[in-house]
Amino acid sequence: xxxxxxxxxxxxxxxxxxxxYAGQLxxxxxxxxxxxxEEHKVIALxxxxxxxxxxxxxxxxxxxxxxxxxxxEVLIHLPMAPMSKQPLEVNTLTPEMSLTQVQSIIxxxxxxxxxxxxxxxxxxxxxxxxxPAMQKVMSVLNHHQLYFLDxxxxxxxxxxxxxxxxxxxxxKRNVFLDDTQNEADIRYQFQRAVKLAQRNGSAIAIGHPHPxxxxxxxxxxxxxxxxxxxxxxxxxxxxxxxxxxxxxxxPPSFTAHCxxxxxxxxxxxxxxxxxxxTSVRDSKFIKNIKSLF
Numbered sequence: 001x002x003x004x005x006x007x008x009x010x011x012x013x014x015x016x017x018x019x020x021y022a023g024q025l026x027x028x029x030x031x032x033x034x035x036x037x038e039e040h041k042v043i044a045l046x047x048x049x050x051x052x053x054x055x056x057x058x059x060x061x062x063x064x065x066x067x068x069x070x071x072x073e074v075l076i077h078l079p080m081a082p083m084s085k086q087p088l089e090v091n092t093l094t095p096e097m098s099l100t101q102v103q104s105i106i107x108x109x110x111x112x113x114x115x116x117x118x119x120x121x122x123x124x125x126x127x128x129x130x131x132p133a134m135q136k137v138m139s140v141l142n143h144h145q146l147y148f149l150d151x152x153x154x155x156x157x158x159x160x161x162x163x164x165x166x167x168x169x170x171x172k173r174n175v176f177l178d179d180t181q182n183e184a185d186i187r188y189q190f191q192r193a194v195k196l197a198q199r200n201g202s203a204i205a206i207g208h209p210h211p212x213x214x215x216x217x218x219x220x221x222x223x224x225x226x227x228x229x230x231x232x233x234x235x236x237x238x239x240x241x242x243x244x245x246x247x248x249x250x251p252p253s254f255t256a257h258c259x260x261x262x263x264x265x266x267x268x269x270x271x272x273x274x275x276x277x278t279s280v281r282d283s284k285f286i287k288n289i290k291s292l293f
Contacts, residue, residue: 023197024231025224026050026204027217028149028173030077030122032067033057038209040066045217047071050233052120052149052206054079055109056090068115073232075149076109076116080124082153088123095126095133102136110144117234120149120173120206129154134162142166147237149173151206169237177207177216186216197228202236 029042032053039059042049043066051067052075053060064074079089091105110116119141127133128150138159141148147169150159163170175193178186189205196203207213224230 023194023200023228024202024236025193025197025228026202026231026233026236027193028052028075028120028204028206028233029209029213030120030151030206031057031208032063032077033060035209036063038211038214039063041214041218042209043067043070043072045214046221046230048230048232049217050075050118052077053113053116054089054122055112060112061114064113064115073117073234074113074115075233076106076113076119076146077122078106078109078119079122080127082123082127083125083129093124093127093133093137095130097133097136099136099139102133103140106137106140106144110146116146118147118149121151121153123153124151125154128157128159131158131161134158138162138166138168141168147171147234149204149233171204171233171236173206174203175205177205178210178213181210181212183212183216186213187220190216190220194225194228198225204233204236 027048028050030052032039032042032051034054034057036059042051043063047070050073051064053064053067054077056079057063068074079092081088081092081094091108093102093105097105106119109119121128127137138148145167148159148163148171150157150170150172152173157172159172160170174196175189177189177193179189180186186207193203193205207217221230
């Protein structure tokens with residue numbers, strides 16, 4: 001009877017560990033509000049996909065509402081100034097703007113994109129690389145309790161630094177799915193995101209409502225590996241807190257038995273979240289976990 005009980009405990013703990021440490025993949029589709037036909041197809045995809053809406057797009061309010069009603073998480077896809085010279089969206093944030101101007105544009109965007117729980121940048125290489133400019137953005141987001149997804153359109157983005165001293169949580173994009181409209185390229189980028197989630201515990205991929213991108217997602221999402229879980233973006237905000245809650249400090253003998261187990265660590269800034277690495281296949285790992293219960 002005791003052996004049966006121990007076996008059941010081992011199976012339960014293995015299931016718990018597998019679920020806890022499964023790779024989490026978050027997908028965000030930007031530029032909503034201009035292409036209702038394709039956007040309806042995105043909304044029909046799993047509602048764990050987040051939707052980022054351009055606040056001044058002609059269908060911004062209706063698409064944000066439809067996405068929310070279907071269970072998707074809604075973000076404001078706020079235009080920010082790029083380094084390059086190109087036509088800009090209405091109400092694009094620039095580093096030269098005052099805090100009052102930044103506040104006015106963000107609060108207007110909040111009114112135009114109902115149900116938004118976060119904000120990410122549309123373009124924005126010049127804006128996001130300016131620490132004083134991003135501190136203004138974070139100050140406003142802090143007041144409205146919105147998180148920030150950094151689209152990482154430039155390497156020296158200051159979003160994380162700017163959020164220090166506020167309660168704003170920042171995530172960072174890992175993969176752009178559709179820099180090209182070539183289906184093979186989009187498939188490759190999707191698989192890159194999956195591999196990053198498997199290796200690092202989580203990954204964030206951003207795409208757009210292009211017909212090719214939608215078609216690839218329709219084909220590949222049902223074939224996700226068993227060790228990858230598609231999650232809403234906000235679930236990654238709590239990943240570090242969840243990991244800390246379940247993490248038990250490892251004595252030397254435990255670490256020796258499970259060398260791939262590491263304490264909680266901060267990932268490279270581009271990876272954006274915190275995880276615990278472990279090997280759930282190691283029976284000695286299960287044995288040591290059992291001893292803690």
